[in-house]
Amino acid sequence: xxxxxxxxxxxxxxxRFGSLVAVDNVDLEIEKGxxxxxxxxxxxxxxxxxxxxxxxxxxxxxxxxxxxxxxKKESESLKQKIGYMTQRFSLYEDLSVRENLQFVSEIxxxxxxxxxxxxxxxxxxFSLNDRAKQRSGxxxxxxxxxxxxxxxxxxxxEVLFLDEPTSAVDPQNRRDFWETLFELAEQGTTILxxxxxxDEAARCHRLAILDEGVKVADGSPRQLGESISSHVVEIEAExxxxxxLSLMKSEEINSITQLGIKLRVMIPKTVNDPLLxxxxxxxxxxIQAKTEQVxxxxxxxxxxxxxxxxxxxxx
Amino acid sequence: xxxxxRIFAVMRKEFLQMSRDRLTFGMIVGIPLIQLLMxxxxxxxxxxxxxxxxxxxxxTHISREFIADITASQVIVMKQRVASVYELEQxxxxxxxxxxxxxxxxxxxxxxxxxxxAAQLLxxxxxxxxxxxAQQLIAMPIRFDxxxxxxxxxxxxxxxxxxxxxxxxxxxIVPGLIGVILTMTMVLFTAVAIVREKERGNLELLINTPIKxxxxxxxxxxxxxxxxxxxLTLILTLGWYxxxxxxxxxxxxxxxxxxVFIAANLSLGLLVSTVATTxxxxxxxxxxFFLPSILISGFMFPFDGMPAAxxxxxxxxxxxxxxRLIRGIILRGADITSMLDELLALAIFAAVxxxxxxxxxxxxxx
Numbered sequence: 001x002x003x004x005x006x007x008x009x010x011x012x013x014x015x016r017f018g019s020l021v022a023v024d025n026v027d028l029e030i031e032k033g034x035x036x037x038x039x040x041x042x043x044x045x046x047x048x049x050x051x052x053x054x055x056x057x058x059x060x061x062x063x064x065x066x067x068x069x070x071x072k073k074e075s076e077s078l079k080q081k082i083g084y085m086t087q088r089f090s091l092y093e094d095l096s097v098r099e100n101l102q103f104v105s106e107i108x109x110x111x112x113x114x115x116x117x118x119x120x121x122x123x124x125x126f127s128l129n130d131r132a133k134q135r136s137g138x139x140x141x142x143x144x145x146x147x148x149x150x151x152x153x154x155x156x157x158e159v160l161f162l163d164e165p166t167s168a169v170d171p172q173n174r175r176d177f178w179e180t181l182f183e184l185a186e187q188g189t190t191i192l193x194x195x196x197x198x199d200e201a202a203r204c205h206r207l208a209i210l211d212e213g214v215k216v217a218d219g220s221p222r223q224l225g226e227s228i229s230s231h232v233v234e235i236e237a238e239x240x241x242x243x244x245l246s247l248m249k250s251e252e253i254n255s256i257t258q259l260g261i262k263l264r265v266m267i268p269k270t271v272n273d274p275l276l277x278x279x280x281x282x283x284x285x286x287i288q289a290k291t292e293q294v295x296x297x298x299x300x301x302x303x304x305x306x307x308x309x310x311x312x313x314x315x
Numbered sequence: 316x317x318x319x320x321r322i323f324a325v326m327r328k329e330f331l332q333m334s335r336d337r338l339t340f341g342m343i344v345g346i347p348l349i350q351l352l353m354x355x356x357x358x359x360x361x362x363x364x365x366x367x368x369x370x371x372x373x374x375t376h377i378s379r380e381f382i383a384d385i386t387a388s389q390v391i392v393m394k395q396r397v398a399s400v401y402e403l404e405q406x407x408x409x410x411x412x413x414x415x416x417x418x419x420x421x422x423x424x425x426x427x428x429x430x431x432x433a434a435q436l437l438x439x440x441x442x443x444x445x446x447x448x449a450q451q452l453i454a455m456p457i458r459f460d461x462x463x464x465x466x467x468x469x470x471x472x473x474x475x476x477x478x479x480x481x482x483x484x485x486x487x488i489v490p491g492l493i494g495v496i497l498t499m500t501m502v503l504f505t506a507v508a509i510v511r512e513k514e515r516g517n518l519e520l521l522i523n524t525p526i527k528x529x530x531x532x533x534x535x536x537x538x539x540x541x542x543x544x545x546x547l548t549l550i551l552t553l554g555w556y557x558x559x560x561x562x563x564x565x566x567x568x569x570x571x572x573x574x575v576f577i578a579a580n581l582s583l584g585l586l587v588s589t590v591a592t593t594x595x596x597x598x599x600x601x602x603x604f605f606l607p608s609i610l611i612s613g614f615m616f617p618f619d620g621m622p623a624a625x626x627x628x629x630x631x632x633x634x635x636x637x638x639r640l641i642r643g644i645i646l647r648g649a650d651i652t653s654m655l656d657e658l659l660a661l662a663i664f665a666a667v668x669x670x671x672x673x674x675x676x677x678x679x680x681x
Contacts, residue, residue, distance in 0.1 A: 054523060056522060056523070056678075056680045057679065057680050075679075076525065076527075076678075079523060082523075084520075086516065086519045086520060088516045088519070089516070090515075090516040090518075090519045090520035092332065092517055093515070094331075094332050094335050094336070095328065099328075099331060103327075104524070106320050106321065106323070106327075107324055107525070107526050108524060109316075109317040109525070151520075
């Protein structure tokens, strides 16, 4: 048995703002050196959870530890071990790229001799060398984000919290950004990243899906896909809208989503042969189509688990 | 050691930002310069040249001499002669004159008999300073040749003017202005400096780092102490150059008093910054504090003339204590050791405000 090392734990983590329950009884166990994702829509409690883990917010109840330290009681000594990249660019816009990194290196009290070296190293590895003298307020979204990540990793933290890091970044920069994250994880950094992009969530080793402050599912993307209670059938039809109409009559079908000329249909696992059901319906309406049962992607998973929870609430 | 690195980092960053923010930089020099020149020339309690008009119904050589004498005093400037008291009242209503002089047709007889007042002053009494001038005019000794010599009456009291024999307002205003300008700029600059970081999201970064609250606060305060001293030097130099305000006391004592006063105001600015969430709020709170400081600290009106309640409130304002200190040192050449209680009051204010600010500032978001 290889022993798992745990970087972050949480049990019963709850945050109430007045009558609003922003985070509701969340349990977590995050392995060292992994990339863990928080997937959820805006207002699902992702940022609040991260802030409680960092010790910025005191939970209404429950507790959390990061690298063995209590987030609430030992938040000050924890700060040396964690890096935090805020949703909004929070470095000084009127300082240059180099000045910002230098400032952060001094705040973390990096020994004097190493400071210059570390700043140069970061400028190099985040390809910011030619921007070193530019004021950070005039950088592009991608450059700002690289600078923010450079600043957050300057003191070589063991755990990195990234709160929606890619919201203002184009796809190419996002891809590069994730390459960097994987490199960091390989070096042993534990990374917790919140996002509302499905493709980003799919890259995580494990993830938790949050909905209205409740953790509705967690596991690797593969495990989550296997665990959901729906089959997914993809239909390629020449006339997707009439295919859609023919399928809407069937009560067994949970949801239909159109993606270009394709339809994605979710059918509960209680139906034994989903293809038969779909083909039967299409046949009745005289529609020519190619059908195929596929593995659920994260969007399917997300829709399925949040729907399940809401139905559970209703009854 | 780590603390020093961090305090120094904040200081360095603050200087860098300041040097790039032209508006702040301009305000550091501009505020003292403009206010000193403006107040130094404008605030003048030794009133001269009030505009006046008169009506002379007797029109004798005595009455003409009387008008000439009164004009020669330079307290008033005779703007015009009108035909009736009614016209005089109209001018007063319109605000074009502050004082009207009405000479009745039996002026000569009244002068000779001295049984009644010889003439009438119509005064815009809404302004107490103008009423004061009228009192001055009443006391004016005017001799007329045709008048019988009366035995000269000796005044009961003689005035000996210490410290400001020429009665120049600037001598009193300029040292007071040091405190006013420092209050305004120091409180405002520090308050805004931290609230700006809140607004721009920089604080979210800082509270996630190992920096401790006192380190952050001290790093923020030090650069502004230096700025306060620059302003002090500027005001003293300009005051000496433009208004010939002498410094009778020791410069070291001036510096010591100013340093403690600056510290008190900076601490207050930090306290404001922990309460305000936007720069606008910080500014409003600063002015809430600034206005009473100007009005009841003794800068505008003599402290002893104020009602007891106002005096008690004023004792809680740093400017009150600083005004006593700085006027004492600069104008009377007083030794700072003779006013240690004022210095102590300032130090206590600074300590309390700084402690409250550090306690209130939380590295948590809740």
